[in-house]
Structures are given as structure tokens and as C-alpha cells.
Amino acid sequence: MDNMDPGTEAGGVNERRTQHNLRVIFESACRITAPFFDKSQSWGGSSLTMYARQTLREAYPELTQQEIAILFSGVARFHRDAAKNG
Numbered sequence: 001m002d003n004m005d006p007g008t009e010a011g012g013v014n015e016r017r018t019q020h021n022l023r024v025i026f027e028s029a030c031r032i033t034a035p036f037f038d039k040s041q042s043w044g045g046s047s048l049t050m051y052a053r054q055t056l057r058e059a060y061p062e063l064t065q066q067e068i069a070i071l072f073s074g075v076a077r078f079h080r081d082a083a084k085n086g
Contacts, residue, residue: 019067019070022063022067022070022071022074025060026075028059029075030079032055032056033079036048036051036055052075052076053068
């Protein structure tokens with residue numbers, strides 16, 4: 001997959017995304033972090049989103065800290081948008 005021309009990957013000629021390994025695990029990452037972004041779940045009134053990052057680290061130990069940060073950012077945006085569109 002890394003040998004493919006990035007211009008032809010998924011988004012066509014103007015494809016800017018380069019973390020293709022993260023795209024492969026994105027749906028799974030969204031599933032395993034969903035409980036931490038559920039507004040009805042909290043601990044003493046505090047959000048549980050900080051545990052989502054730790055869960056991603058544990059689930060994908062092969063990823064670098066930078067890759068975890070990128071993945072977490074995408075997952076958080078996904079859940080935030082899903083809550084808005086509820």
C-alpha cells in the first residue's frame with residue numbers, strides 16, 4: 001500500500017493524507033473509544049476522553065506517539081461530529 005502513488009489513493013489526484021496505516025485502523029479505533037465520548041458517561045461529572053487516548057496506546061502499541069496523537073485527533077473529531085448530527 002505504501003508503494004502506491006499517493007495521488008491515486010482513495011481521494012484522487014489531490015489526496016493530501018499520508019497516514020494510510022491509520023486509515024486502516026480508524027473504524028476500529030472509533031469503535032473502541034466510543035464509550036469514552038458518550039455524553040451520558042462521566043466520572044464525577046468529568047469527561048472520560050482522556051482514557052480514550054490511553055486505550056488507543058494500549059490497543060495499538062506499534063504506533064508512535066505522533067501517530068497516536070493524529071489518530072486520537074481524528075477519532076475525537078469523528079465522535080464530536082457524530083454527537084452534533086445525533
